[in-house]
Amino acid sequence: MKQYAQMSASELSALKNxxxxxxxxxxxxxxKLNTTRGVPSDEQLALCNxxxxxxxxxxxxxxNGTDCRNYGGLDGIPEVKKIxxxxxxxxxxxxxxxxxxxxxxxxxxxxxxxxxxxxxxxPWQSQGQVKFLCPSPGYDRHFTICNYFHIDMIPIxxxxxxxxxxxxxxxxxxxxxxxxxxxVPKYSNPxxxxxxxxxxKRFAKLKPAAEDxxxxxxxxxxxxxxxxxxxEIPNIIRLCEENGNPNMVYVFxxxxxxxxxxxxxxxxxxxxxxxxxxKKRLTAQTIGxxxxxxxxxxxxxxxxxxxxxxxxxxxxxxxxxxxxxxDTLKRELDGLGIAQWTNPSGGYFVSFDxxxxxAKRIVTLCADAGVALTPAGATYPNGIDPKDSNIRIAxxxxxxxELKDALEIFCLAVKLASAEKxxxx
Amino acid sequence: MKQYAQMSASELSALKNxxxxxxxxxxxxxxKLNTTRGVPSDEQLALCNxxxxxxxxxxxxxxNGTDCRNYGGLDGIPEVKKIxxxxxxxxxxxxxxxxxxxxxxxxxxxxxxxxxxxxxxxPWQSQGQVKFLCPSPGYDRHFTICNYFHIDMIPIxxxxxxxxxxxxxxxxxxxxxxxxxxxVPKYSNPxxxxxxxxxxKRFAKLKPAAEDxxxxxxxxxxxxxxxxxxxEIPNIIRLCEENGNPNMVYVFxxxxxxxxxxxxxxxxxxxxxxxxxxKKRLTAQTIGxxxxxxxxxxxxxxxxxxxxxxxxxxxxxxxxxxxxxxDTLKRELDGLGIAQWTNPSGGYFVSFDxxxxxAKRIVTLCADAGVALTPAGATYPNGIDPKDSNIRIAxxxxxxxELKDALEIFCLAVKLASAEKxxxx
Numbered sequence: 001m002k003q004y005a006q007m008s009a010s011e012l013s014a015l016k017n018x019x020x021x022x023x024x025x026x027x028x029x030x031x032k033l034n035t036t037r038g039v040p041s042d043e044q045l046a047l048c049n050x051x052x053x054x055x056x057x058x059x060x061x062x063x064n065g066t067d068c069r070n071y072g073g074l075d076g077i078p079e080v081k082k083i084x085x086x087x088x089x090x091x092x093x094x095x096x097x098x099x100x101x102x103x104x105x106x107x108x109x110x111x112x113x114x115x116x117x118x119x120x121x122x123p124w125q126s127q128g129q130v131k132f133l134c135p136s137p138g139y140d141r142h143f144t145i146c147n148y149f150h151i152d153m154i155p156i157x158x159x160x161x162x163x164x165x166x167x168x169x170x171x172x173x174x175x176x177x178x179x180x181x182x183x184v185p186k187y188s189n190p191x192x193x194x195x196x197x198x199x200x201k202r203f204a205k206l207k208p209a210a211e212d213x214x215x216x217x218x219x220x221x222x223x224x225x226x227x228x229x230x231x232e233i234p235n236i237i238r239l240c241e242e243n244g245n246p247n248m249v250y251v252f253x254x255x256x257x258x259x260x261x262x263x264x265x266x267x268x269x270x271x272x273x274x275x276x277x278x279k280k281r282l283t284a285q286t287i288g289x290x291x292x293x294x295x296x297x298x299x300x301x302x303x304x305x306x307x308x309x310x311x312x313x314x315x316x317x318x319x320x321x322x323x324x325x326x327d328t329l330k331r332e333l334d335g336l337g338i339a340q341w342t343n344p345s346g347g348y349f350v351s352f353d354x355x356x357x358x359a360k361r362i363v364t365l366c367a368d369a370g371v372a373l374t375p376a377g378a379t380y381p382n383g384i385d386p387k388d389s390n391i392r393i394a395x396x397x398x399x400x401x402e403l404k405d406a407l408e409i410f411c412l413a414v415k416l417a418s419a420e421k422x423x424x425x
Numbered sequence: 426m427k428q429y430a431q432m433s434a435s436e437l438s439a440l441k442n443x444x445x446x447x448x449x450x451x452x453x454x455x456x457k458l459n460t461t462r463g464v465p466s467d468e469q470l471a472l473c474n475x476x477x478x479x480x481x482x483x484x485x486x487x488x489n490g491t492d493c494r495n496y497g498g499l500d501g502i503p504e505v506k507k508i509x510x511x512x513x514x515x516x517x518x519x520x521x522x523x524x525x526x527x528x529x530x531x532x533x534x535x536x537x538x539x540x541x542x543x544x545x546x547x548p549w550q551s552q553g554q555v556k557f558l559c560p561s562p563g564y565d566r567h568f569t570i571c572n573y574f575h576i577d578m579i580p581i582x583x584x585x586x587x588x589x590x591x592x593x594x595x596x597x598x599x600x601x602x603x604x605x606x607x608x609v610p611k612y613s614n615p616x617x618x619x620x621x622x623x624x625x626k627r628f629a630k631l632k633p634a635a636e637d638x639x640x641x642x643x644x645x646x647x648x649x650x651x652x653x654x655x656x657e658i659p660n661i662i663r664l665c666e667e668n669g670n671p672n673m674v675y676v677f678x679x680x681x682x683x684x685x686x687x688x689x690x691x692x693x694x695x696x697x698x699x700x701x702x703x704k705k706r707l708t709a710q711t712i713g714x715x716x717x718x719x720x721x722x723x724x725x726x727x728x729x730x731x732x733x734x735x736x737x738x739x740x741x742x743x744x745x746x747x748x749x750x751x752d753t754l755k756r757e758l759d760g761l762g763i764a765q766w767t768n769p770s771g772g773y774f775v776s777f778d779x780x781x782x783x784a785k786r787i788v789t790l791c792a793d794a795g796v797a798l799t800p801a802g803a804t805y806p807n808g809i810d811p812k813d814s815n816i817r818i819a820x821x822x823x824x825x826x827e828l829k830d831a832l833e834i835f836c837l838a839v840k841l842a843s844a845e846k847x848x849x850x
Binding site: 037039040042045046048049050052053055056057059060067068069070071072073099100101103104107111114115125141144145147148149256260261262263281283284285286287288289290291292293 | 462464465467470471473474475477478480481482484485492493494495496497498524525526528529532536539540550566569570572573574681685686687688706708709710711712713714715716717718
């Protein structure tokens with residue numbers, strides 16, 4: 001197979017014609033394939049259908065006697081606090097159980113720090129232009145929160161073991177207006193990489209110029225390994241404690257991709273002292289999250305081991321989809337010098353890098369042929385990928401046959417965009 | 426029966442001794458009775474137990490095909506939007522369905538107006554010291570939200586047909602820093618009164634000095650009548666529209682006291698234009714509320730008529746409790762010149778006024794005898810009742826026998842505190 005860079009103009013032209021011919025057939029077929037979002041499939045959701053009926057007219061009380069139908073309780077019933085605590089290797093008083101959206105927990109947490117300050121500190125908004133470090137490519141909705149609160153975003157390069165910590169350490173230590181950093185430490189969105197032990201340790205040892213600097217540790221894929229050997233990352237809360245930064249990190253976790261994506265339970269974890277502080281705000285903010293839905297989760301999963309066993313069932317469904325993606329990309333694109341991609345061992349995404357300047361074109365070509373992809377640039381702050389090369393592939397939702405179709409179209413689009421690029425160079 | 430004010434010192438002394446004797450027996454009994462919160466009873470919660478099991482492994486889709494288990498949907502499934510719209514006499518696009526806490530909807534709404542401004546207006550926080558009008562006695566958690574956001578609270582006297590509208594109109598028209606008013610228009614918390622048609626119309630016709638003034642219309646007891654003839658209030662959203670104030674009001678409603686207090690669905694209603702504006706924020710804030718719980722409500726109640734029929738069952742349970750309260754107060758306290766109270770035709774509370782300066786003492790006396798009441802002053806901004814006379818009685822939760830006990834102790838405490846007051850005068 002010849003690398004595109006080594007082809008002559010006439011070879012490229014011939015290739016382009018051939019690709020356009022193949023592509024036009026797809027365009028006419030009227031397909032509608034969607035791989036935009038990291039959404040579980042029907043088959044995955046069905047794994048939990050028992051949760052729809054697992055309570056009864058006699059079963060609505062928590063172990064501590066709380067009637068989960070009634071008012072009361074801001075931070076979760078004991079059963080669910082314990083499940084999260086066990087999964088995250090924490091104590092229940094380091095856990096606050098939330099509603100069905102961990103995004104809402106993060107939004108609220110940023111909101112209150114902007115308006116009221118971190119604990120008894122000055123509100124971020126009264127200190128000047130707030131900045132967050134944003135390892136990129138990253139999760140678009142983290143960046144949306146920053147946008148909403150007019151927080152400047154500083155992109156940080158992502159490597160195979162996490163963000164570029166030399167830069168992170170330097171910036172955090174020197175600029176007191178840097179108040180936060182977004183992290184997805186395990187099976188990162190979208191690259192799928194897992195932070196190395198060394199990276200996690202360096203996070204815990206940060207010496208921020210801002211006393212009110214906080215790490216937003218979105219452990220959204222904490223239990224979402226695909227392979228046989230599950231990855232583990234060090235306990236950031238314990239490490240922060242040991243390094244004299246006990247209150248520096250907020251951990252977020254969620255069962256969105258464990259039980260029902262739209263009707264799960266979530267949690268926030270931090271030092272006991274941070275949790276106590278946060279609960280005071282919750283008293284003003286809410287009557288507390290839905291305890292019946294917590295009880296459903298407790299009944300269905302029983303304990304942390306039950307959650308982990310359940311995740312094996314998800315992995316069994318997802319593994320073939322991820323394999324199809326990486327196999328197809330390898331078969332179609334390997335050796336052409338026009339693409340790179342990740343081979344994640346967990347999470348919900350494959351991160352794809354085209355030749356510089358081709359990502360938007362690829363997404364447009366796919367859209368023309370009925371395949372919806374995550375918009376190019378979405379994985380970067382303000383939607384701007386400086387190289388216009390990153391595309392997030394979300395293989396979890398479509399059935400295998402549809403995914404196969406979508407990937408064939410995608411690979412054609414990559415080839416066509418690459419040929420166009422070399423021809424116009 | 427002789428009025429306390431007409432008793433001689435020796436008569437009062439003898440009475441006080443007698444009351445103390447009666448009271449000491451209760452103190453020794455070690456009772457623990459709680460009438461602090463407007464919480465539904467076990468019996469009421471059981472009315473909805475079918476909702477615990479009304480979905481199934483085959484029933485999780487909304488009429489529009491939405492899989493309620495998965496992600497997607499910010500403003501509610503069509504069935505539930507329609508139920509709220511029908512109940513409130515609105516269209517579904519004037520309704521945003523929320524999670525299980527209408528308090529959270531109100532908190533968020535105030536929060537965003539403080540930080541980002543009303544629609545495209547200036548953030549409240551950047552305009553100076555924000556003030557809210559607070560009809561009092563009122564709902565303590567409204568006042569807590571103001572406190573949290575450092576909003577000054579101006580108490581407004583409550584009459585039998587709503588807040589003193591002469592004062593409201595005057596203040597709102599003259600002070601551009603008055604940005605909001607809290608209203609519980611139907612079976613008001615705690616007085617139980619219903620705003621008159623005239624009051625509602627005057628609200629809709631307000632001419633605020635602040636363009637970004639908003640009415641927070643917490644219709645928490647919209648369907649919560651106790652008698653046979655249900656009260657109705659005019660449609661504030663339509664009236665505002667007709668009076669050139671289409672975006673001036675946010676309506677909040679909730680099934681907290683319809684289905685399960687801790688696991689219900691809630692809504693916010695406003696002009697279509699306001700709803701569109703709010704949905705943009707929700708995109709940044711959350712993945713959207715739990716749609717499965719919405720579907721449970723749709724299946725269980727079917728439609729607005731189903732909700733209203735269900736409310737008759739609540740009324741049948743609550744009526745005897747309210748009757749016990751007002752009958753006991755009448756039997757024990759009428760004609761003594763030491764108390765006044767409301768006879769609400771709906772809602773969750775009876776509002777009680779003692780002689781000035783006696784409320785705290787009565788609450789303390791009751792606590793000594795094992796009866797927990799809402800703290801005196803809680804129904805006023807900053808917890809300060811200038812007359813120290815208002816006590817909120819919440820009769821819904823305790824079983825009738827316990828409520829009977831609590832009321833006997835309460836009446837004794839009222840008499841004792843009143844005798845003490847006249848003796849020390």
